[in-house]
Amino acid sequence: MTQTVRRLRRLFGRHRARWYLLSLLVVLTSAMEALAAALVFALVSLLASGTVTLPLLGTFTTTGDDLGVFAACVVGVFVVRAATVVLHDSVLYRLCYGAGAELEQELLGGYLSLPPRELRRRGRAQLVRNVHDTVMTVVEECLLPSVLALGSVLRIVGIVAVMAATSPVATLVAGLVFAPLLWFVSHLVRRPVRRLGEVVEASLAESLRTATETLDLAGEIRMAGRSEDFSRRFGDVRRRIARAGGAEEVIRGVPRLAAETVLVLFVVGYAGLATVRGDAAAVLPTLGLFAYAALRVLPSLIGLVGLVHSVALSAPAVETVLADEGLLRAGGRGRGAGPAPERISLRGVGVTVPETGRTVLRDVDLDLHRGDVVAVVGPNGAGKSTLVDVLAGALAPAAGSVSADGRPLEELGAEWAAQVAMVPQHVHLLDSDVLTNITLDLSGRSAQDPRVAEVVRAVGLQPVIDRLEGRTVGEDGRMLSGGERQRVAVARALHRRAGVLLVDEGTSALDTTARAAIAELVAVGREDRITVLVTHDPELARTCSRVVRVEGGRAWAVEPVAGPS
Structure with missing residues (x-):
């Protein structure tokens, strides 16, 4: 994955100012998530016992009126957090899809600079697919997931930091359970995902080429009585893509199922242990924080594994576009015509x-x-x-x-x-x-x-x-x-x-x-x-x-x- 991300920087590394802006928004959004988690813990603690102990800030006690004000502040923070997320997503998708459009334009301009014989040798269907589909695959399956993965990591780090500050033992146990699990699952599916990516990339190119050839020769194919043969050949390729896509979806679902199952077992075990010890009320704020973490961190963890798989799956598409890196920015740099030759x-x-x-x-x-x-x-x-x-x-x-x-x-x-x-x-x-x-x-x-x-x-x-x-x-x-x-x-x-x-x-x-x-x-x-x-x-x-x-x-x-x- 590291090599794929490095290649991605070669394709989209220009216009650094826009990426710095996006990075700032990612950090801001992650900070808002951490603040929201801390406020949830404080609110549940105040509701349960009227007091809350926050690391570095001490212990606070509140009355009913103060609790209402505090709850209103929590709502306000969540509204600001939602607005920050909307702004982040708006900038993210606009920048990433805009960068993809610029790359598509440059790639087409580069192809226009190729000699006609080279264009014929490489094949119209493949070049059209590179410009029309492959770049978008790189954007949607590699560039966007890479940026989203960064946001997921920061979000997880922020919320886990709040959990560790308020409930260090429970957080440590959860980390010892989830970290090895996610590493094992990710490592287990990485190689199959890469093979599926190669199958899909090759099959999509073959599918487009087959459809183009079939339609170009439609009249001759029909007169030769070979329509069924050509349609069957195209169907075989599309079924190969469907099988690879189905296998990919199954693999993507494995980390989610594993994480959800382990989370339920962890929460039930933690609550059961607290009940046996007779301090169920004391662990209520911690369970509230873990519930919020399950709402925000667990999808991020599962999504992070999926994003890693997506980047691995898109590696062949990145390599395809990068193979034409020398053509980027080649279009449109021609000089005007000089005098007619003698x-x-x-x-x-x-x-x-x-x-x-x-x-x-x-x-x-x-x-x-x-x-x-x-x-x-x-x-x-x-x-x-x-x-x-x-x-x-x-x-x-x-x-x-x-x-x-x-x-x-x-x-x-x-x-x-x-x-x-x-x-x-x-x-x-x-x-x-x-x-x-x-x-x-x-x-x-x-x-x-x-x-x-x-x-x-x-x-x-x-x-x-x-x-x-x-x-x-x-x-x-x-x-x-x-x-x-x-x-x-x-x-x-x-x-x-x-x-x-x-x-x-x-x-x-x-x-x-x-x-x-x-x-x-x-x-x-x-x-x-x-x-x-x-x-x-x-x-x-x-x-x-x-x-x-x-x-x-x-x-x-x-x-x-x-x-x-």
């Missing part, structure tokens, strides 16, 4: 797929100049898209170098990303209006952008906007046809006015007329940028100023000629 140079570039060891590109030498419109042609799987990823800076070559005006792309970093606009093979759209999908401006001011109207008119998207009548394009653009989705992607890239435009089969979903229109549009302003188009269309390749053929891991320049590519 030349991009590739020297001896080689690319190998790490997972398979297959060489996709090798010894590629290529120079691209501002004003070039370069068609990249070749058979499927030859490495055309890989070459585009290298030019975009999304994939670092295993060998050789890529530079822009003599500066390596890895040195340019975010500055280079700001220079590149891309039309990908697979277009992803926001569930928003067409204009927002073009600008990716979430402020709602896309319609005021003068460049948008120009791009919409040039790509032919106005009929689509008129048809939707202000409605969104639907989840991932389900309200649009394949060609319309592609037009939005082209408009998005052209709106950027970037120094490098990369079109990776960006016209594949368009008809012949639309492809010709896009080719003409791409040619507009070509003198101000470097344009690269991956295409299987020989007619489109003929309109380009240069053609690069990729085949067998090699890339070389050829003359623009008609014919199959």
Whole structure:
């Protein structure tokens, strides 16, 4: 647990002032609990015998009128205590959930800084779960329990101190009974709880991945008659989570049952012993104090064991988030785009797929100049898209170098990303209006952008906007046809006015007329940028100023000629 808490500090250790404030409230709340316990003992003593002896303060005797005043003071203290607890809880949950929201935002920003290949390698389902669920698990199962555990410890210490001052022998006996019991129970269940945490963490990731894959392939699964197989696989994973969750609840209940049973035996034994000795009235204040302690300390003790288990159970989630610690605060630190490059140079570039060891590109030498419109042609799987990823800076070559005006792309970093606009093979759209999908401006001011109207008119998207009548394009653009989705992607890239435009089969979903229109549009302003188009269309390749053929891991320049590519 100590290691988990240390890792927690690495994730949430910033903004120390807010945590100091919370710590002060924890101490204040615990002090109010101790004061309340002392007042309960004093009130019961005064009711039983009219006198009360308090350590360090002496013996007090009161009359009926004074007793009423004292009782009113006790009520007032409990009201203040309740207000303190409400304030403490309000600040606690606001700070912890706020810290979780900040961590989720930073984590998503960090994922946005990853190259596309790395995003694909890690899997969308897992990254979404990290941002959406895992961080919240860390907050609810680790951060909150850790702070609550601190409050429980201080509350227990304060009340036990009052008990020890008023009834040292009974407190010592209770401590000798409860401390070993709770230690034994906690030690007994710690390892099973950790194993359950690992099972739940792995199974939740598998569950989300299974559901995502199943829904993405819903049509093909149904046509193949495999619906029952996929739903059964998902059900097996969810049942595994249910079994682990049920076992966790059973384990959480063991400390409570053990403590309650021992408490009843202790109180009955203590009262029985006092009755046999003939001083039952004298132990009434002590029993009252122990009753209050049972009301406040016992739940704290049981909760403390549960909180320790919760922290242990959340250790895998903490490790998952901490594995991406290097990405935190990485998002949003990019620099603005510099001037458009005059030349991009590739020297001896080689690319190998790490997972398979297959060489996709090798010894590629290529120079691209501002004003070039370069068609990249070749058979499927030859490495055309890989070459585009290298030019975009999304994939670092295993060998050789890529530079822009003599500066390596890895040195340019975010500055280079700001220079590149891309039309990908697979277009992803926001569930928003067409204009927002073009600008990716979430402020709602896309319609005021003068460049948008120009791009919409040039790509032919106005009929689509008129048809939707202000409605969104639907989840991932389900309200649009394949060609319309592609037009939005082209408009998005052209709106950027970037120094490098990369079109990776960006016209594949368009008809012949639309492809010709896009080719003409791409040619507009070509003198101000470097344009690269991956295409299987020989007619489109003929309109380009240069053609690069990729085949067998090699890339070389050829003359623009008609014919199959």
